[in-house]
Structures are given as structure tokens and as C-alpha cells.
Amino acid sequence: MIDERFAKGVSWIHQLDPRLKVIITVLMAVVIATGNNLVMLTQALILALLLLLSAGLDFRLVLKRILIINFFIFFIWFMLPFTYGGTTLFQLGPLTASREGVFYALRITLRSNAVMLIIITLIATSTISALMHALRYLYLPEKLVYLLFLIYRYLHVLGREFKKLNNSILLRGFKSRTGIHSYKTYAYLIGMLFIKSYERSQRVYEAMLCRGFKGKFYIMDDFAVSFYDYIFLITGLLAVAWFILLEKGVVF
Amino acid sequence: MHISEGVLSVPVLASGIALTAAGVTIGLKKMKDQDIPKIAVVSSALFIASLIHIPLGPTSVHLILNGVGGILLGWQIFPSYLLILLLQAILLQYGGLTVLGVNTIIFALPGLISWLLFKTTAGKSEKLDGIMAFICGSLAVLLSGILLAFSLMLTGESWLEVAKLALLAHLPVMVIEGIVSYFCLLFIKKVKPELLGGM
Numbered sequence: 402m403i404d405e406r407f408a409k410g411v412s413w414i415h416q417l418d419p420r421l422k423v424i425i426t427v428l429m430a431v432v433i434a435t436g437n438n439l440v441m442l443t444q445a446l447i448l449a450l451l452l453l454l455s456a457g458l459d460f461r462l463v464l465k466r467i468l469i470i471n472f473f474i475f476f477i478w479f480m481l482p483f484t485y486g487g488t489t490l491f492q493l494g495p496l497t498a499s500r501e502g503v504f505y506a507l508r509i510t511l512r513s514n515a516v517m518l519i520i521i522t523l524i525a526t527s528t529i530s531a532l533m534h535a536l537r538y539l540y541l542p543e544k545l546v547y548l549l550f551l552i553y554r555y556l557h558v559l560g561r562e563f564k565k566l567n568n569s570i571l572l573r574g575f576k577s578r579t580g581i582h583s584y585k586t587y588a589y590l591i592g593m594l595f596i597k598s599y600e601r602s603q604r605v606y607e608a609m610l611c612r613g614f615k616g617k618f619y620i621m622d623d624f625a626v627s628f629y630d631y632i633f634l635i636t637g638l639l640a641v642a643w644f645i646l647l648e649k650g651v652v653f
Numbered sequence: 654m655h656i657s658e659g660v661l662s663v664p665v666l667a668s669g670i671a672l673t674a675a676g677v678t679i680g681l682k683k684m685k686d687q688d689i690p691k692i693a694v695v696s697s698a699l700f701i702a703s704l705i706h707i708p709l710g711p712t713s714v715h716l717i718l719n720g721v722g723g724i725l726l727g728w729q730i731f732p733s734y735l736l737i738l739l740l741q742a743i744l745l746q747y748g749g750l751t752v753l754g755v756n757t758i759i760f761a762l763p764g765l766i767s768w769l770l771f772k773t774t775a776g777k778s779e780k781l782d783g784i785m786a787f788i789c790g791s792l793a794v795l796l797s798g799i800l801l802a803f804s805l806m807l808t809g810e811s812w813l814e815v816a817k818l819a820l821l822a823h824l825p826v827m828v829i830e831g832i833v834s835y836f837c838l839l840f841i842k843k844v845k846p847e848l849l850g851g852m
Contacts, residue, residue: 434750596844
């Protein structure tokens, strides 16, 4: 149900230091998501697409994810041009679409897609375990990292548990319908999921205590910043600076 | 429903991050080491529950259960949702990074309010607990809808219609969440009351 599909790969992006990838992604996301300049946003999207291509990811899966992201975007194209106000572009019955509204919707589309593509290529190409270590290096509170580690671990356990419970209700002839009986069954299923995994977590915690666990999250990955990482970092920072210049209207 | 990347205005994003930081800090302060496995399990269950589609007439909706989550976790609902949403952004590309703050508030704050509300009458009687579970479950979804609509409206006047539709879409989910929360909490209370903590 939940797997790191994009993390399996051998491209140069997969081999970059996750700490640098996190830093560059956050900077890019902030600059792009708050930007208004159409030239900057278009260039950002092109950069994101180039990165995506060079990461060599499963094309169909990427397409599927992009479709999900654009579901909401698709919906706003039917609303915003008509509610934004400004100079009239065309009329549709009683509704007036404005030029500014169309540009506004376009900006949102560019921003959203560019940032999400960068997240896919730079973040989702690292394993969660590597990202957790990277976040610890970047001073995320220890408890938060430890919690993230456990949540991710239990996602798989609970995913399997859910499948088991779901199969067992299906074997007993459960058909999912609109009605109290269905809702009640789902409620009990989720309740059971909570309880079963709670008991398991207690056992695991006791086992960890027995092995001397002190609530510390030790860093096991030894990241090493290579020559290529420096090139990536410098290029990334230059790209961010370029986007800021474009946004501020210093160039063009 | 998660707000996508690049939709909200800068002040809205910034306030979301500030509020989330405050909530997470309080949550982490109150977090004891032995609570962490429980928080992790409840968070994962919330993640899994959000992938379950429940039929509603011709379509289906997915569960949120932030009311139940809040009642089980209290203040820890903030770190919990922050990490759930971070994982969803990385693994499934739902939501995003800059909207992490706003999205966390949208889900976690109603959860916290449900908890505060549920606490006032918890354990007085079976019937009352059931009614409160229904109210808290549906209230949490309603509040999430309102917060979502509110953050869109703060971004710009042109979002008013979208915000109205988004809020409207939460109303049927509200009823389902209320029913599921009712059965779910009574079930947990019967089978494993320790999960509800001191209640």
C-alpha cells in the first residue's frame, strides 16, 4: 500500500546527499510557491521537468501522481477566471471570465506543478530512513525524528494488519454500501486496528527498554559530501538566486 | 482535503507555519518517552484510515477521523499530523511542503478542540460518551472544512465560491465521520479503555 517507489533508482539524483537535497528543495519550494512572476514560474517548471527527466523515474507512476495533484487545479480553472474580476476575456452565458483571473489560475498551476515535481525528484528519490537522518542533521527535534521513524515503521505493519482485517470481513460476506451497517463495520475495523497495533507497540517498546533504549535516535548513516554534491549545492543555490532575481524584476 | 502547493498567499502560509510550530512545541513539551509508541501507532492508523474509502450514495469519501485522533492524542495531535502530512507529501504527493503548516492546523486544531470538548463529560455515562463521540467526530470535520474555507478566503476574495463549495463538500463527510467516530470510540472504550488514557 505504501512504498518508496521513487526511491529505487540509480540516477545521479538518487546518489546525492539527502541533506543537500532537503535544503535545496525547501529553498526552491519557498521561492516558487510564493512567486508571482510568470517568467520565473515557467523557468522553474522547466527546471523541475529537466530534473525529473534526468532522475529516470517510472514515467507512468509520475504521470499518475501529477494527475492527482492537478485534480484540484483542474477544478479551480472552472472557478477562478470567473470570480477574480478585471478586464473581460470572454463571456459564457451570464459569466464573465477575466484576463487577470486566467493568469492567476495559470500562476497557481505552474507553482503547484513545479514544486511538486521538485519534491518528487529531490525528496521522494531518497529513502525515508535517509531523510530522517538528514532531518536529524538539520536540527529537527530528536523526539520528532524518532516519532517519524516509528510512524513510518508502523505504516507498513498497520497496512498489512488492515489488509488482513479487510480480507476477513470480505470473507464473511461484507459488501461495502451506504448505510449504518457498513459504517459500523468500518468503525470496528479501525477500532480493532488501533487496539491491535497499540498492544504491539507496547510490546515493542518494552523490548526496546530491555535492550537499553534511552529515547535517543542515533545517526547511523554516514553521509559524505562528495564533489558532485558540491556542484549540486552550488547550482541549486544559483538557481534559487536566479529565481529571486526574476521574481524581483531585477532581470527582464 | 489537503490544500495544494502554490495556492495560498504568503501571510496565510506564514501564519500556518507559526501556529503549527506553537502547537508542535507544546505537544513535544508534554510528550513523555513512553507515550511515543502510542502516538506513533495512532498516527499511522490515522494515515491508513485516510486511505479507506467509504461508500456514500453513488460516490465514496475517505475518512479523516481527526476527531477520534484528537481524543486519543490530546496535544500530541499537532506533532502527529505534522508528520502524517509530511509523509503523505513525500510518499503520495498529497499537500506539499510550504503548505505543511496550514494543513497541519486544518486537521490538528479541530482534533484538539474535540479532545477538550470530549474531556468535559468523559466517563460520566456510556450514553453521554457515545453522543459526545458523535458530536466531536462530526464537529472536527466541520471545523476542518471551516478552517480550509477560511484559509482560502484569506488568500483572496476570488476564492469565496471555491471556499463555499469546499465547505459544502465537508457536510456529508461530517455525518459519516460522526457515525464512525461514535462506533469506533465506544468499541475502543469497551475493548481497550487504556487507550483513552484517563478518560
